[in-house]
Amino acid sequence: MGDNTKSCRGRKIIILSRDAALEGAARGEDSMSPYQCLRVTSPYEAAAELLAEPPIAIVIDLRCLTPGDLPLIEMAYQRGLEVLAVGAVPLGITTTDLSGVRLSARGHLSALLEGLAQSLPYDGQDGNSAQALTGESPEPSSQARSIEHKASRTDRKAIQTFAPAPKAQANDKPPGKSPNELLTREELAALLEDES
Amino acid sequence: MTGAGGMLVLAERTVTDEFSDHFGPDSLRAFDDPYEALAAMENRDWASVVIAGSYVGLRGLCRAVRRLQRNARIVVLCGPAAESEVLALVGGASDEGPIDDYFIYPLTAADWRKVTPVDHRDDSNQEE
Numbered sequence: 001m002g003d004n005t006k007s008c009r010g011r012k013i014i015i016l017s018r019d020a021a022l023e024g025a026a027r028g029e030d031s032m033s034p035y036q037c038l039r040v041t042s043p044y045e046a047a048a049e050l051l052a053e054p055p056i057a058i059v060i061d062l063r064c065l066t067p068g069d070l071p072l073i074e075m076a077y078q079r080g081l082e083v084l085a086v087g088a089v090p091l092g093i094t095t096t097d098l099s100g101v102r103l104s105a106r107g108h109l110s111a112l113l114e115g116l117a118q119s120l121p122y123d124g125q126d127g128n129s130a131q132a133l134t135g136e137s138p139e140p141s142s143q144a145r146s147i148e149h150k151a152s153r154t155d156r157k158a159i160q161t162f163a164p165a166p167k168a169q170a171n172d173k174p175p176g177k178s179p180n181e182l183l184t185r186e187e188l189a190a191l192l193e194d195e196s
Numbered sequence: 197m198t199g200a201g202g203m204l205v206l207a208e209r210t211v212t213d214e215f216s217d218h219f220g221p222d223s224l225r226a227f228d229d230p231y232e233a234l235a236a237m238e239n240r241d242w243a244s245v246v247i248a249g250s251y252v253g254l255r256g257l258c259r260a261v262r263r264l265q266r267n268a269r270i271v272v273l274c275g276p277a278a279e280s281e282v283l284a285l286v287g288g289a290s291d292e293g294p295i296d297d298y299f300i301y302p303l304t305a306a307d308w309r310k311v312t313p314v315d316h317r318d319d320s321n322q323e324e
Binding site (some may be wrong): 040041042044045047048052066068070071072075105182 | 231
């Protein structure tokens with residue numbers, strides 16, 4: 001830890017957003033944040049950055065996501081990366097599609113990312129390479145536990161995770177009857193907080 | 197990374213079949229999903245990348261390909277209606293102009309010669 005010569009490698013957070021303000025929110029006010037933000041405006045560019053140099057995490061402004069871009073999330077999971085999202089679930093995408101994605105309020109993003117960055121080895125690739133090689137989906141990670149710990153310092157409502165739906169139930173139910181079925185009350189609260 | 201070589205074609209099936217017929221199936225790898233194509237660029241340098249089709253966010257896609265394939269020759273095939281959009285992408289590997297060239301689809305015989313990757317050309321075709 002603390003080897004500044006390696007500071008660029010594995011200390012990157014990819015921000016997928018057309019909104020430059022989101023990059024500021026991810027950075028926070030601390031100029032000594034333990035990670036670097038790289039904002040891209042296209043999901044393809046996010047994928048390329050992810051492939052070129054594995055980041056700590058990827059933050060997705062859900063306004064940039066279409067159903068055709070869901071492989072980006074799968075790609076991140078295959079590499080054991082944490083996927084955070086801000087904004088409302090776009091049309092054509094279900095909460096099941098976003099299973100495992102952590103929905104965050106903008107105001108809490110920097111604290112969450114800081115906790116994540118501090119929980120990882122300095123070279124972020126170390127912890128991810130085995131998963132990438134085996135192609136296994138990551139277990140609920142120590143990163144996730146750290147995020148939740150960090151969130152508890154700020155506000156537990158700051159982060160919500162889209163839980164994977166039980167397969168049998170998901171198949172039995174007709175798809176999305178009403179908006180109330182798409183988001184939990186806590187997720188809605190996080191989104192409203194995001195808008196303010 | 198292996199040495200640069202081969203052609204990656206990102207296009208719908210009818211187009212990739214044409215390329216396969218023209219260059220031989222062993223000379224290229226074909227994809228119709230952009231993310232699968234990007235993944236195939238992770239650990240390999242391609243001599244040439246051909247993108248054809250009306251992909252939403254073409255500029256971002258081309259920039260992504262350039263990010264992973266700094267030295268590849270990236271060409272886009274487009275219809276006449278999309279020419280002005282694609283022309284703006286030609287810049288010889290800069291971020292704002294990530295592609296090297298474009299061709300109007302369907303290709304003419306002359307276009308087929310120009311779109312040929314460097315390692316497939318004979319001496320008479322090596323104009324660059």
